[in-house]
Amino acid sequence: MPDKRDYTAALLERTGRLLTTEAHAEGLLPVQWEVLRYLDRANRFSLSAAALTAYLGLTKGTVSQTLNTLETKGLIRKRVDNHDRRSKRLSLTARGRRLIQKDPLNATRDALARMASQTRDELNDSLEEFLTARLILQGRKAFGQCRDCRYFAPQHEQGTPHFCRLLDEPLTANDSEAICFEQEPA
Amino acid sequence: MPDKRDYTAALLERTGRLLTTEAHAEGLLPVQWEVLRYLDRANRFSLSAAALTAYLGLTKGTVSQTLNTLETKGLIRKRVDNHDRRSKRLSLTARGRRLIQKDPLNATRDALARMASQTRDELNDSLEEFLTARLILQGRKAFGQCRDCRYFAPQHEQGTPHFCRLLDEPLTANDSEAICFEQEPA
């Protein structure tokens, strides 16, 4: 005799499966699309395999392999980071940026756009609450937008950059909307 | 400059990934847990590889392999269906029923139980609306509960079974809460 939270859990699981099966497209596998999306949305402090590993919740070995596959396909690039020569800075190639236009997740974005805005907001907010709670419980990073971070110091003057009080770095308008490894919700 | 529906899509994707990584437990893989859950919740008309294939949205070859793996592990059983000798009726073994008590999805169920009931209901209803719309768009079955089906004829007298007007079969109280391959929302 299942109760409502069992049913909700089943909905979450089934929705995940739906997105996964849909993400076999353009010759890429689901996790490969997730990597491309991440590299498209992450700020410059978060473009490492380590950050990606934390984002995906996988082991670093698995992530390393997947990055190799994508590099072989010519969709991403790895360059040694001059500030920390153990680390490598990841980026999309031109082909990678072109391919992400055909992201199979676009179908989901369209479906969301067709929903009543109140329902969509309820989905967004309740899902965010659920996900954030689970991530924190697991000691994982939220990877929220930079602008929602407790270390974010906005500058309201025309043309002046924002600022990250944690990393002591200026932030462009673009930076502030990207997702960040270090982000901690305000 | 991402808008809100992009963010919601990212939440859905990331939640799916969370459930997937969590579902590496007890020596089973995510899809194997999904199969066990399905067999635990499906009614007697839906215990075939074909129904499971439709439920998961995978190819029949993939499902056949996964079923073989689970059979080798001693968690499920396959028996030839005497009504249709091409088909095989699937069921959990005692070991399978025991193992499903340790379902890693329980952590999600608990997290949902800890949410405010209004938020949880909003999540449930908006997610159901989203998922159903996507499934219908893809021409897939909803696999809802039997009792919510247009062919379900309830009997309100004590001890009398309900009835399925599509399959012309009586339904126990248990049947009516299980998920059904043939279900079409009322």
Next chain:
DNA sequence: CTTTTTAGTATCGACTCGATACTTGTTGAG
């Protein structure tokens, strides 16, 4: 009674995924 459809299997190749062991660069304590 023969064609067509449906249920399931078998096999292949690419790839994920965790686990384990490793290399190399950074950091920090004495």
Next chain:
DNA sequence: CTCAACAAGTATCGAGTCGATACTAAAAAG
């Protein structure tokens, strides 16, 4: 300054998913 501890990433292994393709056999349809 040195050396141990740590962190970033790689290499390799084995199990298993997954789609694709080709197959068998039973049921349905004509």
